[in-house]
Amino acid sequence: MRLDAACISSDILVIGAGGAGLRAALEASRRGARVIVLSKGPVPGGATSVSGGVIQAAVGSGDSPEQHFRDTVLGGRFLNNQRLVNTFVRNAPQKVLDLERYGCAFDRKKDGSLDLRMPSGATRNRGIEGEVNSNIQKILAQRALESGARIHEFMMVTRLLQDSKGAVCGATAIDFSCGAFLVFVARVVILTTGAVGRLYKVTACPRSSTGDGIALARQVGARFVNLEMMQFIPLAYAYPEFIKGFTLGEAPNYGHHTRLLNSKGERFMPKYDAKRAEYSTRDVVARANYIEVQEGRGTPHGGVWVDTSQNDRKDGLYQPHKLADRYQMIVDFYGAKKANFEEPFEATPSALFLIGGVEIDPSCRTNVPGLLGAGEVTANLHGANRLGANALAEIQVFGSIAGVQALEEIQGSQRQVPEPDSLRGQIDAEKAAVFGLLQNTGKKRACHFKREIQRIMWDGVGVVREGKNLGNALAELRQLRDVIRGGMTVAKQSLYNYDWVEALEVPKMIDVAEMMAASALSRTESRGAHYRTDFPKEDDEHWLRETVVQEIGGKLSISSQPVNMSVVPLMELQAV
Amino acid sequence: MPETITVTIDRFDPQVDKTPHPATFRVPRQDGMVVADVLQYLYENDTPDLGFLWECRTRRCGTCAMRVNGRPVLTCSEPVADEMRLEPLEGLPVIRDLIVDRQELQRRLAPWAGEAHQQGVRETRILLQQGEIAHYRALSECIDCFICDSVCPALAENSSSASQFAGPRRLIRLEAQVQRRAEPLPWLVYAAQGNPSLCTRCFACTQVCPRDLRPAEAIGSLTKRLYERQELDAHKASHIRSFIHSIRSGAWLDEFRLLVDIYGVFGVVKFVPQALRMLVHGKLPRPHFGHPAQTKDIQAVLRGLENTRSS
Numbered sequence: 001m002r003l004d005a006a007c008i009s010s011d012i013l014v015i016g017a018g019g020a021g022l023r024a025a026l027e028a029s030r031r032g033a034r035v036i037v038l039s040k041g042p043v044p045g046g047a048t049s050v051s052g053g054v055i056q057a058a059v060g061s062g063d064s065p066e067q068h069f070r071d072t073v074l075g076g077r078f079l080n081n082q083r084l085v086n087t088f089v090r091n092a093p094q095k096v097l098d099l100e101r102y103g104c105a106f107d108r109k110k111d112g113s114l115d116l117r118m119p120s121g122a123t124r125n126r127g128i129e130g131e132v133n134s135n136i137q138k139i140l141a142q143r144a145l146e147s148g149a150r151i152h153e154f155m156m157v158t159r160l161l162q163d164s165k166g167a168v169c170g171a172t173a174i175d176f177s178c179g180a181f182l183v184f185v186a187r188v189v190i191l192t193t194g195a196v197g198r199l200y201k202v203t204a205c206p207r208s209s210t211g212d213g214i215a216l217a218r219q220v221g222a223r224f225v226n227l228e229m230m231q232f233i234p235l236a237y238a239y240p241e242f243i244k245g246f247t248l249g250e251a252p253n254y255g256h257h258t259r260l261l262n263s264k265g266e267r268f269m270p271k272y273d274a275k276r277a278e279y280s281t282r283d284v285v286a287r288a289n290y291i292e293v294q295e296g297r298g299t300p301h302g303g304v305w306v307d308t309s310q311n312d313r314k315d316g317l318y319q320p321h322k323l324a325d326r327y328q329m330i331v332d333f334y335g336a337k338k339a340n341f342e343e344p345f346e347a348t349p350s351a352l353f354l355i356g357g358v359e360i361d362p363s364c365r366t367n368v369p370g371l372l373g374a375g376e377v378t379a380n381l382h383g384a385n386r387l388g389a390n391a392l393a394e395i396q397v398f399g400s401i402a403g404v405q406a407l408e409e410i411q412g413s414q415r416q417v418p419e420p421d422s423l424r425g426q427i428d429a430e431k432a433a434v435f436g437l438l439q440n441t442g443k444k445r446a447c448h449f450k451r452e453i454q455r456i457m458w459d460g461v462g463v464v465r466e467g468k469n470l471g472n473a474l475a476e477l478r479q480l481r482d483v484i485r486g487g488m489t490v491a492k493q494s495l496y497n498y499d500w501v502e503a504l505e506v507p508k509m510i511d512v513a514e515m516m517a518a519s520a521l522s523r524t525e526s527r528g529a530h531y532r533t534d535f536p537k538e539d540d541e542h543w544l545r546e547t548v549v550q551e552i553g554g555k556l557s558i559s560s561q562p563v564n565m566s567v568v569p570l571m572e573l574q575a576v
Numbered sequence: 577m578p579e580t581i582t583v584t585i586d587r588f589d590p591q592v593d594k595t596p597h598p599a600t601f602r603v604p605r606q607d608g609m610v611v612a613d614v615l616q617y618l619y620e621n622d623t624p625d626l627g628f629l630w631e632c633r634t635r636r637c638g639t640c641a642m643r644v645n646g647r648p649v650l651t652c653s654e655p656v657a658d659e660m661r662l663e664p665l666e667g668l669p670v671i672r673d674l675i676v677d678r679q680e681l682q683r684r685l686a687p688w689a690g691e692a693h694q695q696g697v698r699e700t701r702i703l704l705q706q707g708e709i710a711h712y713r714a715l716s717e718c719i720d721c722f723i724c725d726s727v728c729p730a731l732a733e734n735s736s737s738a739s740q741f742a743g744p745r746r747l748i749r750l751e752a753q754v755q756r757r758a759e760p761l762p763w764l765v766y767a768a769q770g771n772p773s774l775c776t777r778c779f780a781c782t783q784v785c786p787r788d789l790r791p792a793e794a795i796g797s798l799t800k801r802l803y804e805r806q807e808l809d810a811h812k813a814s815h816i817r818s819f820i821h822s823i824r825s826g827a828w829l830d831e832f833r834l835l836v837d838i839y840g841v842f843g844v845v846k847f848v849p850q851a852l853r854m855l856v857h858g859k860l861p862r863p864h865f866g867h868p869a870q871t872k873d874i875q876a877v878l879r880g881l882e883n884t885r886s887s
Contacts, residue, residue: 007769041631041632042629042638042639042678043635043681043685044632044636044637044719045631045632045637045639046631049631049636049637050632050633050634051630100701100703101701102701103701103716105704105709105712105713107708107709107758108704108705108706109706110706112703112705112706130709130713131713132636132717134632134636134637134719135713135717137718138685141681141685141686141714142686142689143683145681145682145686145689146686146689146690150682150689151681152681153681162690169839172720173795175693177671206631206632206633206637207630207631207632207633208631239607239608240606240607240608240609240610240613241609241613241616242609242610242612242613242616242633242652243610243633243634243652246633246634256868284831301607325634325635325636325787329634329635329653332653332655333608333610333653335726342721442580445620445624447620448618448620489624490624491624491625492625493589493625493627494591495590495591495627495672495675496627496629496671496675497625497673498619499619499624499625534615
């Protein structure tokens with residue numbers, strides 16, 4: 001081989017080492033496949049590592065997959081892809097309980113049955129809890145390693161490689177722990193890169209969640225669905241800066257009598273939802289909090305007051321004996337009085353979860369041959385609003401399906417690991433571009449462009465949207481792309497050079513942000529997480545449809561398609 | 577409160593520097609600031625090539641551990657001080673600036689994977705009962721921040737010697753595996769190779785753990801399991817036997833008898849030169865005859881204890 005880059009070959013390449021990626025790697029490697037997993041951050045890391053501790057699956061008595069289906073689709077305002085939901089609810093109990101066999105320890109009662117709780121939006125006790133999710137991730141990684149998978153940390157994937165027929169057959173990456181350029185070739189690639197929260201100024205997501213996978217898939221012509229559906233969590237830390245946006249959950253987490261107050265001490269939620277007030281859905285509460293702050297009634301740190309004083313201290317989730325580390329965080333950052341419900345504390349809405357993403361079928365196949373997807377990077381399980389605890393089950397179900405499907409693709413097709421020489425053009429061009437960044441041609445650093453993107457997205461494509469602002473955001477993003485094409489200032493350093501990593505991330509973030517803004521502009525209604533002041537009503541007549549974005553011939557094509565409602569007809573759901 | 581924070585950071589780039597050199601910066605103070613805020617501020621506004629890691633912001637990834645004014649902590653949740661010195665964790669190879677070698681994932685997370693004795697191990701695990709769950713979690717929630725390893729004197733002492741000590745971080749992980757696997761033997765064998773009996777029981781690891789786990793206790797439990805299954809070598813096993821016997825019979829540790837029990841009467845002879853050297857340097861305690869409970873000092877302590885109890 002005469003390639004000027006180390007080339008590593010495997011049967012299956014998994015990009016992303018959160019719950020979905022590791023589960024896929026585990027399922028494939030224990031069936032004998034050679035699997036390589038690339039993680040941009042450390043393991044544990046990514047959105048899985050910081051997620052809440054509850055996983056939803058219909059395992060309790062009096063519960064059923066059918067009931068789980070109904071809750072999910074009602075919560076999603078009928079916009080969910082029902083074929084995916086159906087696969088999801090039927091597989092969730094088994095795939096989630098597998099985790100116990102792998103080494104997790106969920107809460108159980110004295111009689112040995114699971115100790116379940118009711119996640120918000122559910123109608124049955126269905127939330128399995130007890131394990132810190134970084135721990136689930138760690139256990140999955142251990143099991144995958146034991147079955148022979150290889151997992152590499154600090155790998156920034158820069159592009160997907162395609163063979164002459166257009167099938168995805170590998171990726172190029174920077175091992176930024178040492179600054180080496182690497183080529184990975186494989187027979188199938190699974191995309192599990194997860195969240196995009198870092199596109200926003202205030203987010204619950206960790207450092208790695210910049211939406212790389214969506215940008216990677218865009219380059220190879222993948223179809224994206226419902227990218228406007230970005231979910232915001234109503235309550236998150238308002239300070240200190242470093243953890244600003246990290247989730248504080250929602251009203252029910254603190255008990256049955258949580259009240260939200262603005263800077264004037266007014267209880268404002270009844271104005272937005274007369275019936276349920278603070279206990280309304282996530283999207284409504286997040287929106288109300290955002291509007292209160294926007295209209296000048298925010299707290300000193302730009303949030304609202306959460307008054308928990310009327311709650312029973314033994315009732316909520318954020319208690320010493322429940323989520324020990326979450327409770328301790330409130331003590332550390334806000335003080336013991338606030339943690340113990342003696343004083344109100346500040347909270348801000350925060351970017352949490354992208355419901356839209358790469359379009360997949362129930363076998364995790366995308367429209368691009370050779371490319372599978374699972375987890376948050378994919379669409380559209382959750383419709384217009386994701387129920388709490390459904391995402392952690394999603395990554396187990398679809399991660400596992402993707403791993404098995406990848407094996408089938410290998411066995412069913414004649415596809416071989418490509419000859420690296422045949423990919424030479426793509427590899428050389430990418431290598432030149434990646435190292436070209438270090439030539440320091442621009443005036444500004446990537447982290448400053450990043451702040452710029454985060455501001456544009458928060459203001460323009462955030463909690464509350466409007467046609468005019470969406471258009472402006474789109475224009476600003478495209479302008480920024482042109483500026484960045486002129487280069488950036490990048491530190492020269494080969495060991496853990498985050499300045500370089502961010503310079504690689506920023507163009508990808510713009511690619512993702514652009515598609516999100518364009519999708520949001522095209523959906524001329526409000527539904528769940530997507531709220532537009534110029535179209536404030538749900539429009540079932542025109543918009544029980546998925547928005548579709550795809551890059552074709554260098555241009556974005558924006559269209560829509562009917563939502564898959566093949567399982568339970570709308571009429572029947574609306575009658576519930 | 578001063579409006580700025582003065583922070584001194586040990587900078588080190590192995591490609592340029594032979595030894596670390598301190599650099600001092602001033603950073604504007606903000607509400608509730610944590611140490612990671614300071615580092616991120618410097619990275620964005622002053623020092624683009626400052627080497628430090630963070631990922632989760634919430635004490636779950638373990639990457640942001642370092643020494644702040646000498647104390648090993650997670651910087652994501654450590655409040656700032658007016659003046660701070662930031663150094664990488666002690667006792668670990670420094671990669672660059674504040675980044676230490678956290679090892680390859682496999683070595684860090686599942687060093688047993690691929691080992692010969694692991695072949696054919698079935699994946700069955702014990703389903704835990706209600707009472708055991710909390711205990712298991714206290715073992716399994718280690719986040720690999722390496723803080724415990726960085727303060728462990730036994731690890732520092734034995735890192736280069738023939739009998740290598742696995743250290744608290746790896747041993748707490750192995751104890752978790754042992755507790756959960758239906759066939760724990762391979763993990764016990766693996767633990768035995770890590771020489772848990774070299775632990776000096778100083779409890780430094782338990783004291784510094786940012787997640788309040790108890791590695792020292794886990795090591796104790798591993799040693800006990802190994803003793804009970806007779807997996808320890810003859811010296812270590814007889815050490816434990818003698819220890820237990822001594823405590824049981826007189827409620828105190830007769831160190832001379834310990835030596836005789838482990839090495840035999842003739843074996844003790846080889847320690848004579850060492851004993852003489854210690855005597856010369858004043859390191860040998862005065863010979864003591866009779867039961868310790870009879871001495872005046874100890875009786876005073878016992879009386880004090882009695883008084884406290886009755887009042």
